[in-house]
Amino acid sequence: MKAENNSQQTEFSRRKFLGGAAATAAATTLLPGCKFVAGSGSNTIPEPPEFPEGVELYQQTFINWARETKISGVWFCSPRDGEEVLAVANWAKDHGYRLRPMGSAHGFAPTLIPRGHSGENVVIVNTHDYMTDIVVNADDEVKSASCGAGAYIEDICAELEKFDLGLYHTTAPGGVSIAGVLAMNAHGAAIPKIGETLQPGHSWGTLSNLVLEITAVAWNEQAGEYQLKTYQRTDPEIGPLLTSLARAFITHVKIQVGPNLKIRLQSRVDLTAAEVLAMPENETANSFSNLSDQYGTVDIIYYPFNPDNLVWLKTWTVTPEKPDHAREVFEPYQLSEGVSMPAWQADMLGSTLRTFPRIVPQFNKTSVDSLVDMMSNEDPESLINDLWGSAYTNTLYVQPMTPRLTVAAWGVVVARENLQRALAEWYVFFTELLADYQSRHEYPYVGPVEIRAQGLEYTDEVLIPGAIEPTLSGARPHPDHPEKNIIIWFAINNNPDQPLAAEFNTRLEQWFYSNYAGYGLVRPEWTKSYAYTADGQFGGAWTNDEILTEVYPSTWTDGYPEDNNWHTAVAQFNAMDPHGVFSNSHLDKLFPSDS
Template structure:
């Protein structure tokens, strides 16, 4: 393990907990409080371009662990305005960070404790959110949200095979980190043209970015198509580039049925490979789309199974809008009380709280009549709203063969269960949020209309040397930010995950939006992983001229002045 990161200030546990508790209790959503330039608390950016709105605004990430007050922020009205801001930043020694909905954990936009005196956030959500649907494709600006995009697509008869659970994410943010849903082909299923079983980045046909032009001696707009080698670095760029718009391929919309189960024993669902009965594998074979949510110290997960269903099943309830699981999108009195106890340093109530959580799922599904619902794809796939309890999650992408998915899940379950039991024996309860498991395909260019290159930095990038590794198991472990012993637990689990899923069996990449490179000092503090193991994982099995190093060179050439970077990215992608 490496040493603590040198590029931000450490977070005190009580500070994080109080902030997270307040954030969750308030159901924090929407735009942060803004200050006009006249009320500035730090010096205004000098000679900022006239006509582009400028103000100060707090930046708070999803879990509240990154909380920066009064960051200078601008709201460009056009892509040309973004170019103007970029050239101003270069001339004045500033850095520019594209701001979306702030639904993320990793410090790819700004690290905790960052010095923001020479940083300007560029809020894309105010003006750069245009959407134009064409035949089998959609042109969308980076500030449009997944909610807005899916409404426009549905109105035109299109949809996506898989979606992120929250819809309050910008397209720019989703593409930057290679966000994903949960889908592999069921037995006998044929992929709908225009869709992909990989990440949403694999839908890209072209990107328009702000990039340096050596001839012009300035930043300009450049458009790259999916068949151009350079685009491979921008498809998933981790915040090291500035994408202003994308053209995505889309397929015919489908109606889905989503069935929720909370009566399957954990040991059955996550059983050893080859076990008969109600295993994850059995549901994947039948439907191809699952998500398992398992609260520690409980013996019944919440399993969601989506099945393509052109006609409404007799027992299903029709829904015409997303976010059906209203019981999961507010902070209950019990949750608020538990947060208060955690702030006070008392985690002993964790097992009881986790059993309360799964009981809420069971009763909520019954009360809302949502245990079996049917409708257009977005109305079934979008279910996480900003009012849900804010937790932190460590996330890992295990690339393996479709045949080994049940094995991956079983081994993880056994290890996780053993470690939380070992901690419990010591009177420690580091995990009080759910384990979330999803399964996708890989970002194969074969899914792309007209072919093209694969995303060089995608956690779901296929390995040319291992064509049998055609699935990704996404393993997420959640807890309330600042919970005692959480970082030590995460560090142990990460070390085991990386060691276990290796060799001829599988490999591991970070789920970029989540916590990773964890040591007992916190997430993203393992400098050996940041500078060694993680880049190596994105080099392995790839051609010498088409890997992590190629992506870094492309991004550096597009931004040689590093105005689209921060101190964390300077370490990860120097």
């Protein structure tokens, strides 16, 4: 039995954290959300010449998730299918334009369009307007979902539920496209509790490890044009496409799925960071690694400078039967209640924190107090500290009205037996780093930190023999270090453009590489911020050429097979797109055409 769904994402009514009216925009820019259709005469930069007829073309302001990249008047198009994508690709090659695929623009890294871009000679290709088909293959031996590039994760999960299928874990935001998720190696978090067995169709790794098939745009030298090509998970060429950083244009994806698991999501706000992140010799039952052994997936949110040093700790546990205390839920974003904020208010708050950084401790105290108050609710009709439902309802918890932050993020691959040690060492250094700045009355970091752990991309979890590893995945296992079997994700959320943040993140990143050199492997979280310099442009991220052009190639080459490493990925990207249509200045540096 198969089902198709082209519905737009569901909107959920949420309480607002603050109230007020909208801010005005400068008259010289396009208002966010306003479209100028091609041919209207209202465009602010030249219209792309001889654009393919029948493909929707319009000008609009581009704003990324963190609202730190804002480019007024970029040209967009909305193709209806892969054939229209091809028409635009071949047009772009002939007219000197570049194309950037976009599902929801929920990202921080400049893989879509770099901050400071003029908006000229580029067209952003919006896949979510039309390329959103979802077909559930529920009767196949390997259960799967075939999805258009622009289909949102929340819609895929909702459709799977109709067949009692689902994803064990997924991205926290549901309004992200499947192609974007795979391009950026997006992930949720899942790690087994002691004795837990993985159900067929699921994976402990990222969503990249679920892929069975990808259709992408590839140059055909003999035909002299871009064409669509489908890659199976057993094809060596699929490896780079499983985490492509949007250097390739994906039009269609097929992912394996598993049974619709029931998950219990519990939240606590009574534990301190010092206890949860204690050194191994000081472990208690409430230390991160012990909680992970007991419950499975663990996530902490930590606001520094809060007087009681409390963390918001969440656990996700497969629980077939509803516990008496838990509230059964039937829709996602339950944890978004009370922590929503309109974009203009987030902008105003961010400006205040940048202008008066000394209020950061009080702001964080207020944030933690609010969390404690929310979690103290024991009304069985509305409590959120103990929820039970499908993975769809309990793993999606970041929605569009969540306050927008920028994020520096790294992963550290370690042996699970070193999980607590790795966390504790980070906590000691991070506390000392914050104290160093605070002693000078400086607050380059607002918070919060989010820490999660998950499994790696093991191909034996793919239900097709001979599956290829995701070449550039942050969670890729290393053949020389089989004992390193989990990855810890450190997400350093911060207020955009916070003073001294570039210096702060540079010191932190350098510490990651030096501290874990003996027993861990440091990887960037591709969708976020990394490769810092203290004096770099636009907050310092993605400006460290040594990391971008030397460290990263070595990270995915040394010890890896000659036919599936960084350099073979670069060669394939350039073979699929020798004209650089699907690239930008950031990707040109990462994947140079002459390498």
